[in-house]
Structures are given as C-alpha cells and as structure tokens.
Amino acid sequence: MQGNRFERWLQNIYKTQDQEISCSECFDLVSHFVEVELSGEDAVAKMPQLKQHLDQCAVCREEYEALRDLRRLENEGGLPSLDDLQDLIP
Amino acid sequence: MTNTRTNQEWLHDLNASGSLQEAAIAELRVLLLRAALYFFSRNLGDFKGMDHNEIMQRAEDCAQDALIAVTNRLSDFRADSKFTTWAYKFAINIAMVTARRERWKDVSLDELSSSSESNFFEWTLQDKSDGIAPEQSAMQVEVREIIQDVIEHELTEKQRHVLFMMVFNDVPMDEVVRHLDVNRNAIYKLLHDARRKLKAGLQAHGIEFGETLTLFGASR
Numbered sequence: 001m002q003g004n005r006f007e008r009w010l011q012n013i014y015k016t017q018d019q020e021i022s023c024s025e026c027f028d029l030v031s032h033f034v035e036v037e038l039s040g041e042d043a044v045a046k047m048p049q050l051k052q053h054l055d056q057c058a059v060c061r062e063e064y065e066a067l068r069d070l071r072r073l074e075n076e077g078g079l080p081s082l083d084d085l086q087d088l089i090p
Numbered sequence: 091m092t093n094t095r096t097n098q099e100w101l102h103d104l105n106a107s108g109s110l111q112e113a114a115i116a117e118l119r120v121l122l123l124r125a126a127l128y129f130f131s132r133n134l135g136d137f138k139g140m141d142h143n144e145i146m147q148r149a150e151d152c153a154q155d156a157l158i159a160v161t162n163r164l165s166d167f168r169a170d171s172k173f174t175t176w177a178y179k180f181a182i183n184i185a186m187v188t189a190r191r192e193r194w195k196d197v198s199l200d201e202l203s204s205s206s207e208s209n210f211f212e213w214t215l216q217d218k219s220d221g222i223a224p225e226q227s228a229m230q231v232e233v234r235e236i237i238q239d240v241i242e243h244e245l246t247e248k249q250r251h252v253l254f255m256m257v258f259n260d261v262p263m264d265e266v267v268r269h270l271d272v273n274r275n276a277i278y279k280l281l282h283d284a285r286r287k288l289k290a291g292l293q294a295h296g297i298e299f300g301e302t303l304t305l306f307g308a309s310r
C-alpha cells in the first residue's frame with residue numbers, strides 16, 4: 001500500500017462515526033446534495049452525514065463527482081452534445 | 091437537446107399514455123444515454139481492448155437499464171432536485187458498475203482473495219523508516235502492530251476478507267458486491283464495523299489522529 005493511500009485510510013479510520021448512512025441512503029440523497037451545492041448553498045453544513053459517507057465510500061464519491069460535474073457542465077452550457085460524446089469514444 | 095420540461099411536466103408526461111408518454115420516454119432515454127457516455131468518456135481506461143461499437147453498445151444498454159430503473163421508481167422522486175439530476179444518477183450508477191465490470195472481468199477475485207492476506211503481511215513488514223527519527227520509527231512500528239493485531243484478532247473473517255480486497259488490493263466495491271453476491275450496503279457495513287474496531291484499537295493505545303498522520307506523512 002502506497003504511503004498516501006495508507007494516510008488516507010488512516011484518516012478514514014479516525015473519521016469513522018458510530019452511525020453512518022448506507023450507500024442506499026447516500027444514493028437517495030445525492031441528487032439533492034448536488035442541487036444544493038450548485039445553488040451556492042453550503043451543502044456540507046446542510047447534509048453533514050452525506051458528506052461523511054462520501055468521504056468514506058470511494059464508489060459513492062465517484063458517482064457523486066460525476067453527477068456534480070455533469071450537472072455543472074449542463075448549467076454552464078458546456079455539456080458535450082450526444083454526437084460530441086460519441087466522438088470521444090475511440 | 092435542450093431539456094426544457096419542468097419536474098411536474100416530466101412526471102405528468104411519463105405517467106401519461108400514448109404519444110405524450112412515448113415522447114417523454116424517448117427524450118429521457120437520450121438524456122440517460124448522454125449521462126452514461128459522459129461517465130464512460132471519463133473512464134475510457136476501463137474499456138481497453140474494446141472498439142467504438144462495443145463501448146457504444148454498453149452505453150446503450152446502460153441507458154436502457156437506467157430508463158427502466160427511473161420509470162420503476164418515479165414514485166420515489168421527492169422533487170428536492172431537478173428531475174433530470176435525479177434521473178442522471180441512475181445512469182451514472184449503472185455506467186459505473188458496467189465500467190468496473192469491464193476493467194475487472196479478467197481478474198479472478200478467488201485468486202486475489204487467497205493472495206491478499208500475504209500482501210497485507212508483506213506490507214506490515216516493509217521498512218518505511220528512511221529519513222525519520224528513531225523514536226518516530228518505533229512509533230510507526232507500534233501503529234502497524236496495533237493495526238495488524240486488530241485485523242488478525244478482532245475483525246471477523248468477512249470483515250478481514252473485504253478489507254484485504256478493497257483496501258489492500260484496490261478491488262472496486264461493485265466487484266466485491268458481485269463476487270460475494272451481496273449489495274453495496276452490506277459491504278459498506280462490513281468496512282464500517284472494521285474501521286470502528288481499528289479506531290478503537292488505536293485510541294485504546296493512546297494513539298491519536300494528528301500524531302498518526304504526522305508519523306506516516308513524514309515518512310513519504
């Protein structure tokens with residue numbers, strides 16, 4: 001295990017809470033979290049348990065990041081068209 | 091494609107019948123395909139060896155599965171986000187599972203499971219003490235021994251198994267889910283319980299957060 005990964009794992013251990021939300025609960029809440037973030041509100045303060053789960057769960061975090069980036073691009077008018085996305089596939 | 095429907099219009103049209111519903115489903119399917127392709131375009135490394143048409147077929151399949159999931163769960167939509175944001179997450183979730191499946195399809199998790207314990211013990215024996223003070227080196231050894239002791243004696247076999255695969259071998263959660271025929275919640279619970287035991291073990295020895303990170307951050 002690389003040093004930085006081990007350090008991250010230690011952080012995860014120490015930031016462990018007795019009660020944490022599940023991946024299903026995270027999935028239910030993540031679209032709201034993204035909208036709150038995009039509106040400029042403090043999503044972390046509003047939904048700390050979700051943020052805690054995202055910090056601990058790599059798979060949910062990756063899905064959240066993709067959803068957030070997709071919606072951000074869409075809001076800014078920069079999301080590639082379907083044709084452009086197909087062209088990105090080698 | 092410009093997505094101009096309101097949340098109410100999406101729900102109304104998807105629950106309607108005839109051409110109104112067909113048009114909404116067709117529009118939603120394109121949006122879901124776009125979301126799946128967006129995810130794939132960020133993770134092209136998962137599709138090595140596959141040609142354009144094969145990847146496009148996977149994306150089409152993801153969009154279709156996401157469409158079924160979305161329409162089956164319409165009653166769950168609480169309108170606390172844009173409808174399309176809510177729908178996109180299904181496409182991204184399914185695209186993620188598909189992409190990881192492609193990346194790991196040739197890896198035997200049975201073989202990996204049997205070797206992962208030895209990888210862990212190799213890790214515990216590695217000397218990471220270059221360039222740090224002897225007292226820090228001694229503490230590093232102590233932390234590693236505590237972690238090893240908790241893993242060996244306090245974790246259940248299942249917790250250890252999942253920890254070795256995901257933390258020490260980087261197996262994605264969805265592959266572990268598939269391998270063990272459970273769901274994400276079950277795997278997350280196993281890891282959560284393992285983390286709680288490890289945290290308690292370190293704290294029982296008076297080893298605190300900042301001190302531990304400094305100790306291991308310093309050796310990189």
